[in-house]
Amino acid sequence: MDILKQIITLIIFPGGLFLFVLGLVYTWINRKLIARLQNRVGPRWFQPLADIAKLLTKEEIVPGEGNAVLFIGLPIVALAGVLTAALYVPIAGLPPAFSFPGDLIAALYLLGLLTLCTGLAGTNPPGRYSLVGVTRTLTQFFSYEAPFLLALIGPAIVTESWQIGEIVASTGGRWLVLTQPVTFIIALVALMGKLEMPPFDAPEAETEIVAGALTEYSGRGLALFYLGRNVELVVGLALIAALYLGGFANPLAFFAKTLALLVLIAFTEVLVTRLRIDQTVGLWWRYGTLLAVIQLVVIVIGRSFFP
Amino acid sequence: MQPQKTEQFTVPIGPQHPALKEPSSFLISVDGEVVTNAIVRLGYAHRGIEKATESRTYVQNLYLLERICGICSHIHGTAFAMGVERLAGVEVPPRAQAIRLIIAELERIHSHMLWLGVGAHQGGFDALFMFSWRDRETVMDLLESISGNRVNYSANVLGGVKFDLTAAHIGDILKALDYLEERTHHYLKVVTTDASFLQRTRGIGTMTRHQAEVLGAIGPTARASGVLRDVRIEAPYGAYVDHPVTTITDDRGDLEARFAVRIKELFESYRLIREVLDDLPPGDIKTRVKRKIPEGEAAFRVEAPRGELFYFIKSDGTDIPSRVKVRTPTICNMTSVVKLAVGHQLADVPMILAGIDPCFSCNDRMVRVNRNNGSDGWTWEQLRQHGIEYYKQRSQDYDPLVVG
Numbered sequence: 169m170d171i172l173k174q175i176i177t178l179i180i181f182p183g184g185l186f187l188f189v190l191g192l193v194y195t196w197i198n199r200k201l202i203a204r205l206q207n208r209v210g211p212r213w214f215q216p217l218a219d220i221a222k223l224l225t226k227e228e229i230v231p232g233e234g235n236a237v238l239f240i241g242l243p244i245v246a247l248a249g250v251l252t253a254a255l256y257v258p259i260a261g262l263p264p265a266f267s268f269p270g271d272l273i274a275a276l277y278l279l280g281l282l283t284l285c286t287g288l289a290g291t292n293p294p295g296r297y298s299l300v301g302v303t304r305t306l307t308q309f310f311s312y313e314a315p316f317l318l319a320l321i322g323p324a325i326v327t328e329s330w331q332i333g334e335i336v337a338s339t340g341g342r343w344l345v346l347t348q349p350v351t352f353i354i355a356l357v358a359l360m361g362k363l364e365m366p367p368f369d370a371p372e373a374e375t376e377i378v379a380g381a382l383t384e385y386s387g388r389g390l391a392l393f394y395l396g397r398n399v400e401l402v403v404g405l406a407l408i409a410a411l412y413l414g415g416f417a418n419p420l421a422f423f424a425k426t427l428a429l430l431v432l433i434a435f436t437e438v439l440v441t442r443l444r445i446d447q448t449v450g451l452w453w454r455y456g457t458l459l460a461v462i463q464l465v466v467i468v469i470g471r472s473f474f475p
Numbered sequence: 476m477q478p479q480k481t482e483q484f485t486v487p488i489g490p491q492h493p494a495l496k497e498p499s500s501f502l503i504s505v506d507g508e509v510v511t512n513a514i515v516r517l518g519y520a521h522r523g524i525e526k527a528t529e530s531r532t533y534v535q536n537l538y539l540l541e542r543i544c545g546i547c548s549h550i551h552g553t554a555f556a557m558g559v560e561r562l563a564g565v566e567v568p569p570r571a572q573a574i575r576l577i578i579a580e581l582e583r584i585h586s587h588m589l590w591l592g593v594g595a596h597q598g599g600f601d602a603l604f605m606f607s608w609r610d611r612e613t614v615m616d617l618l619e620s621i622s623g624n625r626v627n628y629s630a631n632v633l634g635g636v637k638f639d640l641t642a643a644h645i646g647d648i649l650k651a652l653d654y655l656e657e658r659t660h661h662y663l664k665v666v667t668t669d670a671s672f673l674q675r676t677r678g679i680g681t682m683t684r685h686q687a688e689v690l691g692a693i694g695p696t697a698r699a700s701g702v703l704r705d706v707r708i709e710a711p712y713g714a715y716v717d718h719p720v721t722t723i724t725d726d727r728g729d730l731e732a733r734f735a736v737r738i739k740e741l742f743e744s745y746r747l748i749r750e751v752l753d754d755l756p757p758g759d760i761k762t763r764v765k766r767k768i769p770e771g772e773a774a775f776r777v778e779a780p781r782g783e784l785f786y787f788i789k790s791d792g793t794d795i796p797s798r799v800k801v802r803t804p805t806i807c808n809m810t811s812v813v814k815l816a817v818g819h820q821l822a823d824v825p826m827i828l829a830g831i832d833p834c835f836s837c838n839d840r841m842v843r844v845n846r847n848n849g850s851d852g853w854t855w856e857q858l859r860q861h862g863i864e865y866y867k868q869r870s871q872d873y874d875p876l877v878v879g
Contacts, residue, residue, distance in 0.1 A: 206605035296486055300821065303507070366599060367671065375597045375825045377486075378493045441671040442599020444822040445508060 182259040183251055190259075191398030192216040194430060198401070201434035216398065220391050228387030234293030242285045242292075243385070243392035249281030250396045254403045256332055258410050261419040263333055270330040276317055279403065282396050283309045283362060289393075290381030301380025304371040304445045308361060311452035312368075316358035318460035319351040323411040325467055332407070336415035345412045350463045352412045354456050359404040360433055361448070363397055367440040368448060405429050483511070486821070490519045494825065497835040501828075505821050513816040513824070515809060520836040528799040533559055533633060533768060536796065543801060544837040545626050546589060549575075549582045550779040552631040554786040555799070557712060558775035559633055562768050562790050569714070569756040571635035576714035576751055577648070578621070578630045580744040584655065585614045586780035587695075587737045587744075590832045591662060594734060597825040598675040603665060610658045613651050620647060635761025645752055652745050659741045666734040676730035680815045680827040683728055690811045694782020694804050696831045699736040700728035706778040718750055733830045766794045779804055781832045805831070805838040 177183055195216045203210025230236050256264050256271040264271070283305060290302035324330055326347075327338040345352040361368040372380035379385075382393060409416070409425040416422040443451065489500040498519035504512040524543055528536045540555045541548040553575055560567055588611035595603035615625050621644055622628035622637075630636050640648075666672060682692065687700035697704045706712070707720045723739040725732035770792040777784050782804030789798040808831035816824050843852065853861070 206602050207609050208605055296484070299484075300486060300505070366601070369599070370822060373599060373822065375494050375599070376822055438602045439671075440600075441595075441669070441675055443671075444675070444820055446820065447674060 177265045178255075182262060182265060183255055187251060187254055187259070187399045187402060188395060190402045191395065191400075192220070194402050194405070194426075195398045197427070198430055198434055198437075201431065202438055205434065205438040220395060223386075223391035223394070224388055226387040228385075228389055231293050231384050238288070238292050239384075240389065242289045243389040243396070246282045246285035247392045247396040247399070249278045249285070250400045250403060253278035254399065254406075257403055257406050258333070258336060258416055259402075259406055259422075261416040261422040267331055267333045272320065272324055272330050272332050272335070275332065275407065276320060279362065279400060279407075280309070280313060282393075282400055286381050286393065289385065289389075290383070293384070295383060297377055297379070298381050298383040300377050301371050301383065304377075305364075305381050307445055308364075308368060308371060308448055311449045312358040312361035312456070315354050315452055315456040315460045316362065318457065318464060319355035319358060320407070320411060322348045322351040322460075322464060322467060325464065325471070332410065336410050339411075339414060341414045341417070343412070343414045348412070348463060348467070350459050352408070354460050355408050355412070356429065356432065357436070358452075358456070359408065360436065361452075362404065363401055365433065366437045367442045369442060370445045370448060373442060402426070490516075499835040501824075503816070503821065503824060508820045508822070510816050510819055510821055510824060513813045515813050517806075517809065517835065518839050518841070521839040521841055522836070523841075525799055525801060525840065528796055530795065532766070532794045533796060534766075536799065537631060537633065538629060540799070540801070541627050541629060544779075544803065544834055546586050546834065547582060547779045547781065547784075547837075548627045549578050549630055550777055550784055551801075552629070553579060553713070554775050554777045554784055555788070556631040556633055557777070558773045558786050558788045559768060559790075560764065561775065562771050562773045562788065563633075563764050564769070565634050565762055565764050567635055567713075568759045568762060570639075570758045571760045572714040573751050573755055574636045574638075574640055574760065575631065576718065577640070577748055578618070578628060578636075580748050581614055581618055581648075582628075583744050583780045584741055585611055585618065586832075587741055588614065590737060590780075590829075591666075591734070593832075594730075594826065594829045595672075597829040598672065600669075600672055600675075603662070603672070607662060610655065613655055617648060617651050620644065632761055634764040635759070637761075639760050640752075640755065645755075648748065648752065652748060656742065656745050659738060659745075663735070663738045666731070666738065673731060675823075675826060676734060679730045679819065679823050680830055681727070681729040682811055682815055684726070686814070687728070687811070690814060691807050692782075692811050692831075693807045694779070694832075695737050695740060696733060696782065696808050696811065698722060698724045699732040701726040704783070706776045706783050710776060712775075712777060714751060718747060720747060730826055730830050737832075767792060768794070768796075781805060781834065782807065801840070803834065803837040805834045806840075809833070809838070 180186060196211065196213055199215070200210040230239050253275045255266045256275040258264050287302050287306045287309065290298040290305065323335050323339070323344050326344065327335045329335050329338060364371055370376075372378070372382070382390060385393065405426040406422070409422070409429055413425045416425065483504050484506070485502055485504045487500070487502055489495050490498045500516040500519065502514040502516070503510055524539065527539060531539060537552055537555060541552045543551050588607050592604040592607040592611070595601070595607065618628055619625045621640065622630055630638070666676070682690070682696075682700045684701045687697045687702045692700065692702065693704050701724050703722055703724055705720065705722045707715045708722055711719070721743060723736050723743060725736050768790040770790055772787070772789045775786045775788070777786075784804060785800075785802040787798070787800035788796055791797040812828050812831060812833075815827050819827065
């Protein structure tokens with residue numbers, strides 16, 4: 169019975185299938201919002217699903233050069249990483265499916281796996297177009313990953329726990345965004361960078377290098393990468409909402425809070441011009457990381473003086 | 476530590492590439508993200524239009540030449556028609572000239588709005604792209620209601636224009652101009668104040684006044700570098716003689732200046748259309764032009780939305796021209812792109828390219844130089860053999876391929 173329950177947790181709810189559906193729905197909401205804000209009609213509700221279904225039915229061309237096992241394996245690892253990370257995050261208002269002390273750090277690294285796999289995929293085999301994309305993907309990865317980590321460590325320090333479930337429980341519904349607004353914004357913007365959304369879409373800018381690191385991918389591999397990105401959107405939003413917006417009392421709160429964050433993201437995507445890669449790096453290291461560190465120092469000092 | 480000698484990494488963009496809307500080839504050498512060299516190869520959309528004019532009558536050619544460019548079709552027709560009228564010695568009625576001016580300025584509005592969207596899209600500011608193209612529909616609808624077509628309006632006939640402007644048309648135009656003017660003020664504010672957009676345009680692709688003169692830049696691209704080069708002022712034609720244009724120039728020469736100049740030119744177009752509509756001369760809209768054009772040569776210059784457009788027409792006394800030569804503005808500005816791209820980031824190249832408002836299909840011409848050395852060009856078979864050798868050198872062997 170216990171095994172059956174675990175299998176359901178992994179494959180159907182809240183992991184696996186449920187996350188796929190949620191990822192596609194959230195992606196659609198994002199695309200539709202952007203379209204409406206830009207005075208366009210936007211896609212119909214099944215468009216993200218249709219995109220994935222189309223890619224899955226297409227032939228996957230494995231390049232002759234390069235490692236075929238790696239080529240096929242990387243998208244699977246990327247998706248698996250994101251799905252595993254989801255298990256430690258409270259999805260749909262339920263407590264995390266699995267939990268251990270320090271799972272916050274594990275989840276953050278698992279979320280980074282998608283970008284790392286994208287980077288590796290672009291160098292196997294090394295093509296001209298994908299190499300330019302890889303350079304940008306990894307440069308961007310190294311610029312937002314540190315502030316993203318720092319931003320999510322803030323709540324952990326306040327609640328003195330490295331376990332996502334415990335952090336959420338001990339905030340007891342308090343909105344940490346009120347006390348740590350800077351790191352909240354940094355976390356949200358870094359999530360956009362992770363997902364290569366505009367204005368951080370230089371690694372796959374369609375007017376410059378088009379597909380970026382995933383140039384060689386066509387069928388199933390591309391679909392899995394896209395799916396991974398869709399799921400990461402949900403997991404990232406859930407993580408930020410759980411840590412900063414006072415956790416989720418019920419499924420309704422989950423949807424309300426994550427969707428509110430999605431609207432914020434959509435507005436930013438529409439309003440800001442794409443940043444060049446040097447501007448992205450400058451933004452994160454000059455302002456993002458610095459502000460996050462200052463915020464952390466303030467928290468640490470504040471806690472030692474007013475425990 | 477010895478400085479490492481890096482191998483040159485070249486990113487080929489084109490001839491076929493999803494980022495290009497028209498075929499052309501750019502070989503961009505980069506060192507990391509910085510462009511070290513750029514080579515442009517044109518000629519992938521050569522359509523043989525100049526040759527085709529030599530087997531069509533003047534009237535037929537009018538419609539053929541309009542199709543050189545989908546965006547500035549009217550100005551091509553105007554340049555050709557005015558050249559032929561000069562050869563035929565025909566005086567075009569003032570009302571026809573005024574209508575030609577109005578259509579040309581409406582076309583300029585439509586072209587600049589289109590460019591604003593493309594420029595914003597290249598920089599990754601899609602909201603501005605979508606909104607400027609939405610407002611461009613206003614002027615497209617206007618042109619459709621006047622001429623019946625959204626592009627290729629066919630307003631010109633030899634000796635005048637095809638249709639008259641009714642009172643209803645004039646009312647529509649004035650109403651649309653008010654709306655567009657309000658929107659244009661907003662766009663000018665956006666491109667000159669939006670911090671994130673300025674990051675991508677200010678100080679990027681700066682062309683000094685000297686460079687613009689040396690590289691032979693024309694049109695709004697040259698005017699953004701402070702070079703006053705506008706055929707409407709240098710050699711006024713048609714109704715521009717009576718309705719002078721004030722040229723907008725900018726001394727900064729960067730992408731921001733090109734955005735500002737083009738948007739400010741929109742205000743000038745609005746003013747000019749209102750001025751001409753205010754005292755639209757009465758009378759006929761066309762005169763008769765004989766089918767056979769007297770022998771002679773005529774060169775005619777007009778100001779297309781992208782810059783100077785040049786037409787050379789040679790007549791041998793029949794109803795078919797013996798030579799028509801067209802030079803579109805893009806070819807003059809193309810050298811500046813290659814020059815300006817060096818030293819910038821790869822991400823800036825699409826914006827620098829879009830900054831000149833390129834139209835690849837318009838500019839592709841073929842010139843054969845006769846050097847009197849007995850060479851008689853290549854036969855089809857020789858050309859085919861050369862192609863096979865060329866691709867073999869690039870390690871692509873198409874020899875075993877059987878076509879058909």
